[in-house]
Amino acid sequence: MGKVAFFATGNVHKFNEARFVFSEFKVAVAMLKVKTVEIQDSDIENIAVASALDAVKKCSLPIVVEDAGLFIRALNGFPGPYSSYVFQTIGVNGVLKLMKDIDDREAYFHSVVAFCRPREKPIMFHGKVEGRIVHEERGDEGFGFDPIFTPLKGGGKTFAEMGLEEKNRFSHRALALRNFAEWYIRQ
Ligand code: IMP
Numbered sequence: 001m002g003k004v005a006f007f008a009t010g011n012v013h014k015f016n017e018a019r020f021v022f023s024e025f026k027v028a029v030a031m032l033k034v035k036t037v038e039i040q041d042s043d044i045e046n047i048a049v050a051s052a053l054d055a056v057k058k059c060s061l062p063i064v065v066e067d068a069g070l071f072i073r074a075l076n077g078f079p080g081p082y083s084s085y086v087f088q089t090i091g092v093n094g095v096l097k098l099m100k101d102i103d104d105r106e107a108y109f110h111s112v113v114a115f116c117r118p119r120e121k122p123i124m125f126h127g128k129v130e131g132r133i134v135h136e137e138r139g140d141e142g143f144g145f146d147p148i149f150t151p152l153k154g155g156g157k158t159f160a161e162m163g164l165e166e167k168n169r170f171s172h173r174a175l176a177l178r179n180f181a182e183w184y185i186r187q
Pocket of ligand 1: 011068083087143173
């Protein structure tokens with residue numbers, strides 16, 4: 001029988017990205033819409049671990065969670081671990097305004113996937129994609145900061161100008177999920 005992973009997320013975009021990656025490894029994935037704590041912390045690893053432990057406590061199942069952030073070099077890594085809050089408050093336009101007179105557009109997305117079984121410690125997997133913040137929003141696909149981020153190897157397209165398959169060729173989340181899936185199929 002093939003493997004199954006339970007992915008705790010309320011974000012259907014993240015779930016679809018995960019489904020696509022897991023299908024490469026013949027791992028079926030179920031979306032668990034359990035609301036987990038999202039602590040404020042300066043480290044996305046700590047956020048992922050807290051969320052994994054909380055999800056396991058609520059569901060008593062082996063759980064996969066994922067936490068990500070956008071780190072902008074000229075802003076000393078801001079919004080980083082605060083990406084979710086920044087997206088909800090000032091949004092994509094707010095970040096573009098902060099970057100208005102800044103020439104250095106370098107940024108990266110970092111994703112941490114945490115897997116946790118009941119009564120065990122979470123195990124973490126990482127993925128990172130280097131890129132740039134563009135000057136104007138482009139594209140309608142995806143979510144979050146996708147319209148303003150272009151990966152270095154993406155031919156100049158923003159993530160929001162890519163379909164899911166193309167984004168998954170480059171994305172931080174796909175890299176972290178692949179690292180997890182390679183380990184998981186050997187368990
Ligand atoms: P989360 O806490 O992992 O859900 O991510 C924090 C925030 O980072 C989200 O609200 C998004 O705004 C942003 N983010 C995370 N991953 C992505 C992505 O793949 N594309 C665009 N924005 C993302």
